[in-house]
Amino acid sequence: xxxxxxxxxxxxxxxxxTDDYSLEVTVRDVSGLVQVAKALPPxxxxxxxxxxxxxxAARVAAIRTVRRLGFEPMPHFAARxxxxxxxxxxxxxxTVAGGGITRCFVVAxxxxxxxxxxxxxxxLIATGAFERCGVNTIGIGGHxxxxxxxxxxxxxxxxxxxxxxxxxxxxxxxxxxxFAFDADIVLRWLEGLRERGLNHPVxxxxxxxxxxxxxxxFAAQCGxxxxxxxxxxxxxxxxxxxxxxxxxxxxxxxxAGLTIGHGAVRLHFYPFGNIGKTADWISHYASTR
Numbered sequence: 001x002x003x004x005x006x007x008x009x010x011x012x013x014x015x016x017x018t019d020d021y022s023l024e025v026t027v028r029d030v031s032g033l034v035q036v037a038k039a040l041p042p043x044x045x046x047x048x049x050x051x052x053x054x055x056x057a058a059r060v061a062a063i064r065t066v067r068r069l070g071f072e073p074m075p076h077f078a079a080r081x082x083x084x085x086x087x088x089x090x091x092x093x094x095t096v097a098g099g100g101i102t103r104c105f106v107v108a109x110x111x112x113x114x115x116x117x118x119x120x121x122x123x124l125i126a127t128g129a130f131e132r133c134g135v136n137t138i139g140i141g142g143h144x145x146x147x148x149x150x151x152x153x154x155x156x157x158x159x160x161x162x163x164x165x166x167x168x169x170x171x172x173x174x175x176x177x178x179f180a181f182d183a184d185i186v187l188r189w190l191e192g193l194r195e196r197g198l199n200h201p202v203x204x205x206x207x208x209x210x211x212x213x214x215x216x217x218f219a220a221q222c223g224x225x226x227x228x229x230x231x232x233x234x235x236x237x238x239x240x241x242x243x244x245x246x247x248x249x250x251x252x253x254x255x256a257g258l259t260i261g262h263g264a265v266r267l268h269f270y271p272f273g274n275i276g277k278t279a280d281w282i283s284h285y286a287s288t289r
Contacts, residue, residue: 079107105139144189179205208278
């Protein structure tokens with residue numbers, strides 16, 4: 001039996017917003033995951049991005065390692081980086097169907113022009129390959145603080161269309177957001193999501209503890225809103241780039257604002273290569289709240 005998309009709160013002690021968190025772990029950082037595996041809850045969802053430097057063998061090895069550690073792998077597929085339909089089908093058959101993978105995440109990817117026949121994530125979903133290979137959940141991106149090339153209206157339209165397509169194919173959508181700095185914007189975005197009848201599970205992206213310069217660099221790369229006002233709300237001074245910042249202010253505010261009306265919501269952490277530090281932060285946060 002596959003674990004549910006959103007696990008119930010821990011039966012031990014009072015519920016905490018960090019219950020049933022998930023992690024983003026790149027292929028090159030899987031060795032760090034191995035080192036901290038015993039500190040992570042069993043069946044933790046591990047999202048594995050598809051980066052341009054990762055070859056097929058490395059991706060396959062990473063997915064298998066995540067499964068061997070007792071976690072739930074969710075490989076990413078970046079549509080514009082896939083060079084051919086046969087390459088996509090081959091990877092799906094060998095790794096996803098062959099490895100018992102039930103969750104995949106689809107994005108368009110960074111290249112301005114597709115390297116093969118797939119211009120966007122919707123075109124990957126439309127192939128039918130995921131359901132044929134036994135996938136029952138498709139993760140898709142959410143952008144509470146905006147998208148670098150799409151308007152707000154376009155973001156909602158695309159999100160609604162993809163959710164509808166996934167459901168029509170007999171699978172379940174799960175929305176995983178880009179990391180954010182402003183919890184109030186995230187809460188309003190969740191309200192807009194539910195008002196549109198999109199009641200699917202959501203994992204809110206949270207930056208793990210990292211250097212301020214690192215956070216701002218990743219924010220710029222991902223198109224995340226990082227104005228001086230938003231950074232100050234998060235607890236970062238844009239004029240002081242040498243310190244380290246954790247997400248406690250953001251997570252506290254999000255936890256305080258969430259209601260039943262916001263639906264099924266959990267956290268998805270982006271460790272930026274430092275899985276151990278992120279795992280330590282989560283453990284400490286849960287023990288002090």
